[in-house]
Amino acid sequence: MSDERILTAALVLTGPADEVIEDGAVRVRDGVFADVGPRREVVERAAPGTPVLDLAGATLLPGLIDCHVHLAFDASEDPVAALRAADDRDLLLDMAGRARRLLDAGVTTARDLGDRGGLAARLRDAIEAGTLPGPRLLTAGPPITVTGGHCWFLGGAADGADRIRERVRRNVADGADVIKVMSTGGSMTAGGPPAWQAQFSVEEVTLVVAEAARFGRRVAAHAHGTAGIEVALAAGVHTLEHCSFVTEPALGEDHERRDRLIREIAERGVAVCPTFSATLTDVERRLGPDVLRPWLDLVHRQYEAGVRLIAGTDAGIAQAPFEGYAQGLEWYVRAGLPPGAVLEMATTNAAEALGLADRIGRIAIGLDADAVVVDDDPRNGFGTLADPRLVLRRGRPHVPAPRASAKAA
Numbered sequence: 001m002s003d004e005r006i007l008t009a010a011l012v013l014t015g016p017a018d019e020v021i022e023d024g025a026v027r028v029r030d031g032v033f034a035d036v037g038p039r040r041e042v043v044e045r046a047a048p049g050t051p052v053l054d055l056a057g058a059t060l061l062p063g064l065i066d067c068h069v070h071l072a073f074d075a076s077e078d079p080v081a082a083l084r085a086a087d088d089r090d091l092l093l094d095m096a097g098r099a100r101r102l103l104d105a106g107v108t109t110a111r112d113l114g115d116r117g118g119l120a121a122r123l124r125d126a127i128e129a130g131t132l133p134g135p136r137l138l139t140a141g142p143p144i145t146v147t148g149g150h151c152w153f154l155g156g157a158a159d160g161a162d163r164i165r166e167r168v169r170r171n172v173a174d175g176a177d178v179i180k181v182m183s184t185g186g187s188m189t190a191g192g193p194p195a196w197q198a199q200f201s202v203e204e205v206t207l208v209v210a211e212a213a214r215f216g217r218r219v220a221a222h223a224h225g226t227a228g229i230e231v232a233l234a235a236g237v238h239t240l241e242h243c244s245f246v247t248e249p250a251l252g253e254d255h256e257r258r259d260r261l262i263r264e265i266a267e268r269g270v271a272v273c274p275t276f277s278a279t280l281t282d283v284e285r286r287l288g289p290d291v292l293r294p295w296l297d298l299v300h301r302q303y304e305a306g307v308r309l310i311a312g313t314d315a316g317i318a319q320a321p322f323e324g325y326a327q328g329l330e331w332y333v334r335a336g337l338p339p340g341a342v343l344e345m346a347t348t349n350a351a352e353a354l355g356l357a358d359r360i361g362r363i364a365i366g367l368d369a370d371a372v373v374v375d376d377d378p379r380n381g382f383g384t385l386a387d388p389r390l391v392l393r394r395g396r397p398h399v400p401a402p403r404a405s406a407k408a409a
């Protein structure tokens with residue numbers, strides 16, 4: 001028996017910023033969109049008696065895509081200590097709870113860019129089987145890093161060509177959908193290389209990309225420093241994470257080199273995930289708005305240069321909560337991006353960068369019925385996006401927890 005229904009809404013945003021249907025509707029059947037258009041037409045085309053859910057006054061838009069999360073981290077002050085204190089069984093339970101919170105926030109697809117022991121892949125399979133609520137997950141497993149390098153404690157350290165090849169194959173064998181490589185150091189690894197330092201050579205990252213390609217996997221590169229961005233770009237990675245152009249303080253900034261790289265990133269169509277999240281709101285509260293201006297300007301500069309930006313939160317790292325997606329989007333608007341372009345970062349652009357444009361990212365016939373229903377028009381602000389009325393994942397309705405508790409109160 002097919003599970004079929006019509007949902008009507010004051011506004012249907014199909015994904016691309018200029019595609020808006022007023023007084024619209026979708027028909028959902030067997031987990032996919034079977035129809036989309038003006039309400040009257042969708043109702044007329046449906047079989048008589050098809051159930052109709054009237055989402056009066058609401059906006060329906062594609063399910064949100066978080067291109068960068070870490071379900072294995074707990075978003076506390078010290079997520080690394082918490083991770084290392086937890087055994088795999090406890091950790092997996094915590095990860096299941098965090099996946100549900102992502103879904104509560106309207107995230108219907110999330111790319112996990114680093115966990116321990118491939119646990120996220122097991123969670124992905126349980127969610128796919130319908131055992132647990134959560135977004136569609138793409139998982140990387142332990143990121144490939146150098147011995148003692150950024151996030152080595154996740155288990156992905158590999159030095160030299162043979163070890164790197166073996167690590168890619170191990171991750172694929174353990175169920176990874178995507179390969180993550182730490183092209184630079186980072187801030188959360190005690191004693192590891194600083195964020196501006198490249199961890200691998202061009203030859204080594206090229207090897208990661210080539211080996212991943214043999215298994216049909218894309219590569220995401222953690223890249224803070226300019227040197228590591230240059231390496232990852234030359235190696236042909238598919239997405240650049242953070243891409244913050246950090247330089248060694250003693251050397252100062254090289255604007256010419258940065259701008260040349262930004263042009264090249266745009267020309268090659270490599271997607272950039274700046275990983276803005278609710279963390280920035282916290283930073284602003286503690287340190288004032290001026291601290292963030294250079295970072296916001298950098299993202300605006302990339303947008304102006306035509307770089308394909310995608311949204312991701314780095315949820316799980318210190319102070320980056322799993323319900324902070326919409327707050328992260330606000331920061332792109334603060335950086336000067338039009339709200340429509342920001343919504344594309346969260347939907348159509350993200351789906352393309354993940355290689356899933358034929359399944360998700362838009363409200364279109366034949367695509368997975370992933371959608372989020374909010375009270376206002378998110379193009380006027382993402383306030384209500386943070387508190388969805390309803391989330392659809394493959395057509396299955398999910399009432400977010402905050403809503404459920406508000407109704408009970």
Ligand SMILES: [Zn+2]
Binds near residue numbers: 069070113314
């Ligand atoms: Zn990360």
